[in-house]
Amino acid sequence: MEITLENIIPIPLKENLEKRPSQVWQSKVHFGPGTKVKIKAPSGTGKTTLVHFLYGLRADYTGTLHWDTKALNKLDADQVARYRQSEISVVFQDLRLFAHLTARENIELNRVLQPKEPYYPDTVIQEMATTLQVDHILDQACGICSYGEQQRVAIIRALVQPFSLLIMDEPFSHLDQNNAQKAAALIDSECDKRGAGLVLTDLEEDSFFNYNTYLSL
Amino acid sequence: MLNTLLKKIIKTGAGRFRYVLAMVGLTVALLLILAAIQLQANYWQLLKGGGAQDSIANFLVINKVVTNQNAGNTNLTNQDIEDLKKQPFIQAVGVVTPSRFKVAASGGSAMPFYTDMFFESVPDQFLDITGGDWKWDDQTQFIPIVIPNQFLDMYNFGFAKSQNLPQLSHELVKSIPIRIDIQTPTGQKSFYAKVAGFSDRISSILVPQAFMEWANKNFATEPPKGASRVIIRTDDPSNPKLIEYLDSHHMTTDMEKTRFSKYRQIVGFVVQVSGFTGLAMFLFALLIFSLFIELTIASCREEIRLLVTLGASPGQLRKFLMKTFYPANIVIAIIVLVILSILQWLLSGLLAHESMTISPVISLYTMVGAVIVLLILWWVHVRTIKRQIAGT
Numbered sequence: 001m002e003i004t005l006e007n008i009i010p011i012p013l014k015e016n017l018e019k020r021p022s023q024v025w026q027s028k029v030h031f032g033p034g035t036k037v038k039i040k041a042p043s044g045t046g047k048t049t050l051v052h053f054l055y056g057l058r059a060d061y062t063g064t065l066h067w068d069t070k071a072l073n074k075l076d077a078d079q080v081a082r083y084r085q086s087e088i089s090v091v092f093q094d095l096r097l098f099a100h101l102t103a104r105e106n107i108e109l110n111r112v113l114q115p116k117e118p119y120y121p122d123t124v125i126q127e128m129a130t131t132l133q134v135d136h137i138l139d140q141a142c143g144i145c146s147y148g149e150q151q152r153v154a155i156i157r158a159l160v161q162p163f164s165l166l167i168m169d170e171p172f173s174h175l176d177q178n179n180a181q182k183a184a185a186l187i188d189s190e191c192d193k194r195g196a197g198l199v200l201t202d203l204e205e206d207s208f209f210n211y212n213t214y215l216s217l
Numbered sequence: 218m219l220n221t222l223l224k225k226i227i228k229t230g231a232g233r234f235r236y237v238l239a240m241v242g243l244t245v246a247l248l249l250i251l252a253a254i255q256l257q258a259n260y261w262q263l264l265k266g267g268g269a270q271d272s273i274a275n276f277l278v279i280n281k282v283v284t285n286q287n288a289g290n291t292n293l294t295n296q297d298i299e300d301l302k303k304q305p306f307i308q309a310v311g312v313v314t315p316s317r318f319k320v321a322a323s324g325g326s327a328m329p330f331y332t333d334m335f336f337e338s339v340p341d342q343f344l345d346i347t348g349g350d351w352k353w354d355d356q357t358q359f360i361p362i363v364i365p366n367q368f369l370d371m372y373n374f375g376f377a378k379s380q381n382l383p384q385l386s387h388e389l390v391k392s393i394p395i396r397i398d399i400q401t402p403t404g405q406k407s408f409y410a411k412v413a414g415f416s417d418r419i420s421s422i423l424v425p426q427a428f429m430e431w432a433n434k435n436f437a438t439e440p441p442k443g444a445s446r447v448i449i450r451t452d453d454p455s456n457p458k459l460i461e462y463l464d465s466h467h468m469t470t471d472m473e474k475t476r477f478s479k480y481r482q483i484v485g486f487v488v489q490v491s492g493f494t495g496l497a498m499f500l501f502a503l504l505i506f507s508l509f510i511e512l513t514i515a516s517c518r519e520e521i522r523l524l525v526t527l528g529a530s531p532g533q534l535r536k537f538l539m540k541t542f543y544p545a546n547i548v549i550a551i552i553v554l555v556i557l558s559i560l561q562w563l564l565s566g567l568l569a570h571e572s573m574t575i576s577p578v579i580s581l582y583t584m585v586g587a588v589i590v591l592l593i594l595w596w597v598h599v600r601t602i603k604r605q606i607a608g609t
Binding site for chain 1: 226520528529531532533
């Protein structure tokens with residue numbers, strides 16, 4: 001899928017934005033398969049807001065946002081769900097796991113959510129968890145896992161579904177350099193396998209991926 | 218797999234006790250509603266079924282109630298008769314024509330008796346005597362007459378016993394010629410009559426309508442009197458509306474034949490009470506179900522929101538919730554139908570001893586009723602779930 005932003009201004013940030021330039025707000029931006037985009041921005045400039053706009057969680061903006069050829073606010077709930085099941089995947093900054101489900105169940109849910117055959121067999125959960133060194137907490141309720149562990153579970157959850165665009169909001173914020181490297185490698189290979197594009201927002205510069213585009217908010 | 222996970226996420230535990238109570242309520246409600254339908258079906262079967270009804274039951278002779286006020290003036294006016302014809306529960310009305318001449322009958326040596334009597338006639342369609350016997354023209358040797366069965370019973374078991382006279386069979390009575398003397402304006406005329414049949418339907422001595430018209434024309438000593446009695450054909454003598462109509466118009470009929478009306482009113486009352494109670498309980502059960510669904514969805518609002526965020530479609534969630542809530546209703550309907558089937562089977566066995574035949578299996582109406590109730594439940598569930606999911 002492709003996401004096109006045209007003249008998007010978040011209503012809550014409207015006054016702030018008029019004072020400073022931005023490469024995303026009030027301009028035309030394009031995200032799609034195959035391109036790796038890094039959006040670097042300090043706190044409070046609307047990173048999470050942008051991720052929520054892109055993923056269709058919020059609509060308090062002016063301008064138009066297209067998912068493929070259709071304006072996002074013109075899509076009905078079932079069409080949005082179909083995109084989220086098979087075209088767009090996400091890692092939220094606040095992770096958004098079901099605290100009372102185990103890590104495995106949280107991941108499994110996203111694997112089996114689309115009505116078609118799952119993209120991966122369930123053995124892949126174990127493999128990815130082993131790669132990211134969270135296999136020991138797979139059967140533990142997410143609520144009692146550490147943030148670092150939860151973040152890796154959220155990353156695996158995003159990777160077990162089919163997608164052509166992966167959106168991540170500070171995905172390595174709770175990981176040490178070593179674990180972040182491993183997670184990035186896994187994400188990179190999964191994106192390449194699907195020919196998918198990714199959009200990553202963060203506070204700092206990083207060299208986890210071969211970004212095609214750098215944008216500042 | 219997805220459903221297992223959804224079951225863990227969308228907890229239906231909240232208000233479980235209330236839900237079980239609602240289920241019990243629904244069971245009782247359904248039992249009452251379907252029992253009412255089944256009872257009505259059984260009653261119809263008893264009423265319309267072959268065994269329960271003889272041809273006599275369909276004919277009633279109606280006359281005004283004789284009171285001190287109206288004695289001597291009990292004729293039914295044309296308007297009364299027209300009104301009777303208009304009633305939906307009366308299919309045909311025939312006027313009972315009285316003779317307007319004096320008649321005396323005597324039996325000869327085989328049955329020595331002499332009596333003054335009278336004739337009446339009704340249209341042939343109201344009699345079940347068919348064939349050649351019930352015909353008269355001026356060439357006919359014997360006038361066929363019909364006498365009430367009660368007459369013969371009275372003679373055989375009352376009169377003959379006490380007076381040491383021989384008892385007479387139907388066949389014997391039919392073979393005895395009876396001499397009929399009619400007083401005409403020009404003197405007495407004699408005819409011979411034979412009993413052509415016995416009637417339980419009309420307590421009168423009947424002659425063919427043709428003879429009556431001829432005789433009234435030729436021998437009448439009195440002017441036409443109008444009808445004092447009519448005979449009606451009705452498809453259901455126990456119809457409470459018929460009884461009500463007769464009462465309100467100060468008419469009366471053979472109460473024996475309408476005795477079923479009382480039972481019918483009782484059955485009707487039971488069916489109504491059971492039906493309405495069931496319906497009221499059903500409405501409450503519906504209310505509790507929709508409240509329970511709302512409660513469940515409201516208590517899982519956060520989880521449902523996150524599921525939608527992750528890509529669960531509202532359609533998937535609706536389907537899951539339907540699967541969670543609806544099958545219990547089907548189970549209840551089946552349980553109720555099974556209970557009713559057992560009761561019906563027992564009842565049919567019980568009534569068989571009373572030589573009343575009802576089907577040993579429940580009626581089609583009952584099953585259709587169950588399906589309709591399930592459809593209503595389905596609709597309420599779909600609607601509530603759809604509204605609640607859209608609201609999250």
